Amino acid sequence: MATLGDIGVSAFINILTAFAFLLAFAFLRIQPINDRVYFPKWYIAGERTSPRRSRNFVAKFVNLNVKTYFTFLNWMPQAMRMSEAEIINHAGLDSAVFLRIYTLGLKIFVPITLLALLILIPVNVSSGTLFFLRKELVVSDIDKLSISNVRPASIRFFFHIGLQYLFTIWTCYMLYKEYDYITSMRLSFLASQRRRVEQFTVAVMNVPHVPGHSLSDTVDHFFQTNHPNHYLCHQAVYNANKYAKLVKKRERLQNWLDYNQLKYERHPEKRPTKKTGFLGICGERVDSMEYYKQQIKQLDKTLTLERQKIVKDPRSVLPVAFVSFNSRWGAAVCAQTQQSKNPTLWLTNWAPEPRDVYWKNLAIPFVSLSIRKLVISLSVFALVFFYMIPIAFVQSLANLEGLERVAPFLRPVIELKFIKSFLQGFLPGLALKIFLYILPTVLMIMSKIEGHIAWSTLERKAASKYYLFMLVNVFLGSIVTGTAFEQLHSFLHQSPTQIPRTIGVSIPMKATFFITYIMIDGWAGIAGEILRLKPLVIFHLKNLFLVKTERDREKAMDPGSVDFPETLPSLQLYFLLGLVYAVVTPILLPFILIFFALAYLVYRHQIINVYNQRYESVAAFWPHVHSRIIASLLISQLLLLGLLSTKKAANSTPLLVILPILTLSFHKYCKNRFEPAFRKYPLEEAMAKDILEQTTEPDLNIKAYLADAYLHPIFRSFEEEEELVEVRVDKHQSHRVSPSTSEVSSPSPSHYVHHPTSPPHYVAHPSSPPHYIYQPSSPPRYVYQSSPPNHVYHYEVEP
């Protein structure tokens, strides 16, 4: 048990570390050489170009202006200067809402902290049970400020219960206001957005294979039949995973070639060589540049073959399509309804943004998805509860004897006493450290295996897995000693009412641990985030070895983005800690407040100057954040209930049983009230935007706009290739009427039957001029001009 003095020392060390990071950051950020590491967002936005001042050669790399060194904290007011609306414009809604989580934390916890400190600390201190117990128990000073200090069966517990009610109501009120505000932010963001392809597009999964028809024809026919007024065109999806892998490999080889060429340029006296064997250690020694050139040449041949295969082979067309509609209304209808009698076929859902699509997963067969989900949920369960088992196994292998057996030549070194003791203290922890470091990656891979098709979904899923891990292993694992597996075992053999009691009792005792945790992870960790040590080192390494042109330097820049899978769960852990300890050990709250304030500043700075979001999910993660804060509330209520029941405050506990029910009802209400805005697109909204657009841009060529928005990014490289131009020209010269160019709005044969009295009449046929047909109370229709033949194309493959 730490005394207040211990906490003070720890606080001092951590504050010092944090300041060291901040100082280092302040120093490094004003060096022009690091400009691209600390301000990449502005380069991407095009508002900044290489080294700011270039008066002399040294000033290109080092900041010689002494004055700027004294204002080393001036990034803080700078970070605060931008308004929320500007941030939304600058970095997107996701980032703005992410920052709101921190302000929400401040809004919730500032009043709670004040109340708790003003009311509970005096109540607890004056109670003074522990004062008399001091001799028997090792009691810290912190404990005297906590609920442990209150005599069992004391009437003072009504203060705690009353405050728990107050805190719950306050938290719920703030959550409600926040959800309401973010919902309206989301809706107005969506409403104010420029025209975007994903508003018109629906991702269709599990398209059935109709024998004798190509997949394209099947899709066209199905949507022309079932959405005749709204269907526009579709983009087939090709299995380019292998091709993408080859392209990646080529890039890697090109990097090596560049590196060697640069090396040769700098030292022309010696041609670089390398060994061809494993890791460059063994094998024949060859000329590096020649070697890589040849490798690239070979790979290019493979690439050409693979490319032709994708274009020619009908089996490379996946049973997935991006179907576009001529209005947002049509897309909204298609995304929200069931299409086929068989509910596992023709599954429609909103298409993610093109840059948000995780193309690799589109190739996963639909049937395997449910099995994948089952397997992954079992694995996550195993990972959370049994992760100590493989680590213990590795630890038992990675001891000194094992090391000596594997590498006998190391024995003389290992036998040195200093090194031996260092290794013995270090090795067992190493496996755990490595595990925790790669955990987010592992969870991300697991989410990928689950088969979600958008980066945003993948990150949200990884975040929820990480949260579960943190909850069980950091929160519960710290409170109840023993591994998670032991806890699971003991919980299974305890009664459900016993569990909150077991945990509740230990909570006050762990306050000092969590205070230290907050200081290390929350204060120093966040200060480390702003330093960007890893991107800094990598940028300079790349700059040294690979960068030849300005464009290379552009590529070497790694702005990164808000790391949702890691930041959201740890953020939510702080909410949990705050809510749990608010009534139990209120002295913990100021530490959390400092975390929220510091992290808010840091992330605000990073979002403005550094991060470049990969996608825009329009705050789709908010419902998760909300429900996890609600879960934290529930946990805090249950644990207080358990704690009080051991304090013989039995007559007061029934009062606390009502709280979880009320909290759950509140959650359900919020879910009904707000969540649909995050999952569905209301028709009213879609129609309003359609009408507006039709009024402002009556002759918009929506089809040309959508033409190849959902083309696999790897295919963009095709366009420069001759063969594809040929394929394209071929198509249009053969006068094959491809469904995507002219048949779309012409009736299919089956339609003639239903309008027997009138002749067919093409609205958007290439040969007819654009014209308007007035339709009473019809939805907006885009009377699109025909696009030139070489402009609209699809990679269609004939069976």
Next chain:
Amino acid sequence: MATLGDIGVSAFINILTAFAFLLAFAFLRIQPINDRVYFPKWYIAGERTSPRRSRNFVAKFVNLNVKTYFTFLNWMPQAMRMSEAEIINHAGLDSAVFLRIYTLGLKIFVPITLLALLILIPVNVSSGTLFFLRKELVVSDIDKLSISNVRPASIRFFFHIGLQYLFTIWTCYMLYKEYDYITSMRLSFLASQRRRVEQFTVAVMNVPHVPGHSLSDTVDHFFQTNHPNHYLCHQAVYNANKYAKLVKKRERLQNWLDYNQLKYERHPEKRPTKKTGFLGICGERVDSMEYYKQQIKQLDKTLTLERQKIVKDPRSVLPVAFVSFNSRWGAAVCAQTQQSKNPTLWLTNWAPEPRDVYWKNLAIPFVSLSIRKLVISLSVFALVFFYMIPIAFVQSLANLEGLERVAPFLRPVIELKFIKSFLQGFLPGLALKIFLYILPTVLMIMSKIEGHIAWSTLERKAASKYYLFMLVNVFLGSIVTGTAFEQLHSFLHQSPTQIPRTIGVSIPMKATFFITYIMIDGWAGIAGEILRLKPLVIFHLKNLFLVKTERDREKAMDPGSVDFPETLPSLQLYFLLGLVYAVVTPILLPFILIFFALAYLVYRHQIINVYNQRYESVAAFWPHVHSRIIASLLISQLLLLGLLSTKKAANSTPLLVILPILTLSFHKYCKNRFEPAFRKYPLEEAMAKDILEQTTEPDLNIKAYLADAYLHPIFRSFEEEEELVEVRVDKHQSHRVSPSTSEVSSPSPSHYVHHPTSPPHYVAHPSSPPHYIYQPSSPPRYVYQSSPPNHVYHYEVEP
């Protein structure tokens, strides 16, 4: 513990009772006087008219044909004669699918019974542990056939585990086949259905109030804007609950009047009189006929006032509307999508059939719905777990001392020893009996309070509540002694792994109890169902006292319908018993088989000859049946796990842990694969039917067809009234263009803006002849002829 002999006696008694019921039924059903009690369905279908044979006066009432008495069981083959397709035609899909549950029971349990009896009985008997224990424990013969007889830690348990796997797989296989079949039945039933109003109609809840606009205008404007091509018209809903109550009261008074008039006709020498006070016990004595006539006259005045109030007062228009579309596609789209930015406004859902609508609940304000749901779920929880508390309280009041205190004049009677002992034995049970009798009604009232707007939903919700009650109080309550509340308390203080163990151990011991239960409730109870004692008595009473005309007799007939809220849960209890005891005490299975076979025959007969379904939900209850059978499977697996873990078969139990996971995955798969067919209407299906209809009936007046389909049934009586005709004529003479007659397909002012180049053009204006506009690839549009002014009307109220 009962011996085999005891079971035999019990079986004998119950078989006797069942036979007595069947004999009585066979005797009563061939009496012409009972014809309307036992064959009402045929009267309703119009294929049968009053007394079959009317050769002489006696034969009108009593069957004199001696031969028919000998073939008293011939209703059984008669019941089997109809094919499933015929039953669907005759009684609807609900009834046909209801019967399939019984055949599913047979299909699942016949092979299970055979296997279990052939394999497990020898395994259990030959094990013979209990044989040696006989002196210490009271062991029944049944127990020797059960798993209790197997030595702890015996290798024979692998037989039980293997069979549990086999039974689970078999049950899942049959469930899958059944779900698949019923889904296709449902879809083909929906596809083959004639045109039905509910296919075109969507129920819209929580229509917002726009100041300065009537509700009708708001609805019209909203749907004309957001579903411009598809919206046809809407039916506002009026709060006629008070009026309906008054009408009901008038009917009751009319019945009394009829009764007294009939009495007077039969005994003209004495005019019937009655006292006006409480229950006719006290108060002034008046002439009954005059009294009731005057009461009815007064009530008629109130009715007229109330009617005028409904028609004139805008506040009687509820924020609910039935919105109709010109195609099934349009309705399907509207029902499945979110309409408004605020997800609690403009809630759309499929409209139930008009006869299925529970009008009273449409008046419930939307905001109160979630509170109602919360309150009712808490009440159901309380009812299930604490129902013994009020009963015990009533029992403690209703003892003899209490009775003597309330009614001292009864003391001499009560003090008689015979009556005293009878009352003491009888009174405590009475409260419980009354409670159990009124339980389904109470649960139905609870479901009504929850606010569902369709009878079918109400019945399903009541059924699920009843199932919960049966599961906790009949199944668990019989196995674990003590009240449900005591169980709940002990379960809360036990570890989760201990619960299946506690229950599992008691299971084999309770087999005899459940065998008796099956015989009483399943055999004799079902045989009693066919006798229809209550409707028989009520019919003859009504016949005696109220019936004056043939139409009155028609009204006195009460065919009833399949009582889903009671039959489904008890049916599911038999599945649960069968699955739980299949491995534990297989000797129970034949009893269940007999139940399924007998109940199948009885319900088949009743469905063909008696029941007249109130609504057709197209097997909407099936997913519930399916998931409850799955739940039974899970319960059986967990209990076997608990049982085996006490049998020291620890090495084999891990094998059983996999089963629940597999079962749950199977359930999830089925849910994804089949359930959408029961909840949503695929667009493909809607479009196919639309196109077909448009081809076969190109100039169908869909609007006239839908005109007043969703009028409150109470308003049908209005049409005979003068005032309403006046209101209607008024509307059409004043040339006010009501949105529902001509504006529907004309563009609203806001639409002119978007088609500035073309003049407005009315497709369905009353003054223009019907004509076709060809639209390439458009959804089917009904070019409806204008209906005559006095044909299409809405009760529109101006603010």
